[in-house]
Amino acid sequence: MTPVLRARLSWLHRWTALVAGWIVFAIFFTGTLSLFDAELTRWMQPESAEILPEQPLSDQALEHAMQILRDDERQGKPSAFLSLPSARDPLLHIFRYDGHALIGPALNPRDGRLIATRQTEGGAFFFNFHYTLRLPSPWGEYLVALTTFFLSLLILSGVLLHLSRLIPDYFTLRLHAATPRCLLDLHVLTGTAMLPFHIMITWTGLFLLGNIAFPLISHDAAPLPPAVVEHHHLPTFLLAPLVHKTERLTGNAVTYILFSAEHIAIYSLRPDSLSIHDTPMTFDNVTGQAVAPPPPDRVERAEALLTGLHMAHTMGPVLRWLWFLGGLAATVMVASGLVFHTARRRASARQLTSPRLERLNAGIMSGLVFASLAYLWTNRLIPYDWKDRSMLEITTLFVLWGSTALLAFGLPRAVLWSVPLALTALAGLGIPLLDLLTGPSHLWRHSLFLSVDAVCALTGLAALSGALWMRPRT
Structure with missing residues (x-):
């Protein structure tokens, strides 16, 4: 690859990420959660635990x-x-x-x-947000489709930039290196390790969104x-x-x-x-x-396969957990890439808008994870018979997400990441205790409730580790 072509691909990769990166992060994060939307809804309706x-x-x-x-x-x-x-x-x-x-x-x-x-709304909220961003139809679908197209450009340019080191990048992660180097390793590792999944989920999503916005197949x-x-x-x-x-x-x-x-x-x-x-x-x-x-034609069979590969609704638990890990890898890939960009600009003293981007990174990305955990807290803390409690849960999520983003602009740079990540850690680690105190006594005998509690606690531990790792580096 010539230096000129590499420079152009790097420019395309960098600026496409700056334009669409935060939306891509939100799409990947909520899409990953929506793989278990039915399970999340059951957790948020503990009254249904009596039904086996x-x-x-x-x-x-x-x-x-x-x-x-x-x-x-x-x-x-x-x-x-x-x-x-x-x-x-x-x-x-x-x-x-x-x-x-x-x-x-x-x-x-x-x-x-x-x-x-x-x-x-339970887990259905994440499913709906994943492809509409909670915007009125069809504008939400249009925006997500456009963002998915940008994502396909990001994946293509990223693969071409790292093509010569695709195999070595599977085994490279230097946690004790300088922050930009470590973030780049994490970005490339999560990108290459699950590359087939990233390509599949992007192009099937682009097909499905295109079919929603511009229907090609009519059904009775x-x-x-x-x-x-x-x-x-x-x-x-x-x-x-x-x-x-x-x-x-x-x-x-x-x-x-x-x-x-x-x-x-x-x-x-x-x-x-x-x-x-x-x-x-x-x-x-x-x-x-x-x-x-009428029997389904080949186009309808192909659509059914693409839909199944993207949504994973009919897959068994093993494949659905594999898709979940792929979604987590994609989410980390996007987050580490965005943070790497601001860290590299800061290290090279090219300030410009870098401080604002750094604060937006911390507020938007950690804020969404924190607000999603708070969504579960709100579900259990709002009185059972509260009027419009479903809308109150969702409103609380967006208010906390926006508040975390605003908080990032008021925090000293030394604690820019550690504060929102610490809030996320508290919210995640507290979910099992919340479930124990607010749910019926027999909940702990159900593997579903234990699984949701465990994933939330692991998220809290990951956020705590991130806060401890980021603090000396900021």
Whole structure:
């Protein structure tokens, strides 16, 4: 590679990161959390802990859910769909899309009894933020799609810059070197060690966002979010026989059921699959007779594979944890690259806007991690019956994130990183104690709650280590 080409690639890599880096960090961080969105929602609704994943769905519970839907229809409520129990979420849900997340009551799959869970978006907040940044549609999707395009440029230019040292970079991390050198090692290591994952997740995300913003594939019944259709279209016959027929013909458990004016679409997904292949069994809304849907073409099969690879919703726990580690590596890659840029400018005495960028780095990146942990704290501390508690949780997250960013501009440079990281450490390490004090006594017998508590505590330990490591270097 000629020096001129290297200089141009370095310029492209540096300035693309400055333009899109903070948004890329937020996208990667929230996307990583959204891999376990259902588990986070269950943690944030501890009242549902009494329902075990192995509990089967009864015909009585399904019919009770249908009766609730019919009552809602008579009252003029927007259309809804049913989400059936699964290994990740053992509850029977009646979901409506509110513009940001799927909300609605939860039912006991054994008898259809309503479970009084606290109002929260739970992990769905991170899923929605990941591809909309919580901005109005379609502007959020447009911005994330543009940012993902910048990310593809970052990965391409980064690979070309380090192509000659791709293998040695797998084994290079000098923690005791000067700050810029150590940060560069960390940036390159997390980039090269999970490079296939970074490329896959970027290009599948770009495809999915492009398909949301500029749809290329039309579907007769798109599952998420369900469209609001006219009322008085719910079937009056029993739904359970159709569910059993679908499971018998497909060999897979039913995951959700959608209703339209003419048809009932019953979806089943193959577990532990890379592809979200969700062609439904369709039944007539009046007679209950099966209606043969058109077979999926190659484009739709490719879309199902790309969607499954990106979202990992149908993957088994091992692959989903591997995707989680890949997301963490991507998040660290972006963070270390942004901090490296300001550290190098400071070391070379090229100040200009470097102090402001350094404070923005500390406030935005550590602030998002701290605010996300505080989101869990807020969920447990707000009174159960507080009005609009779900919106209060989200508002608190954004207020704390913004406050941490502002705090970074008022802190002495010597504690610029150590203070927000110390707050993050306290929030993370305190989650297990919070869970013990505010949850029912039997929570600690559930592996899901223990897993969330453990990950939060590990995040706190990582933040504490970062605070101790950064303080003498700032």
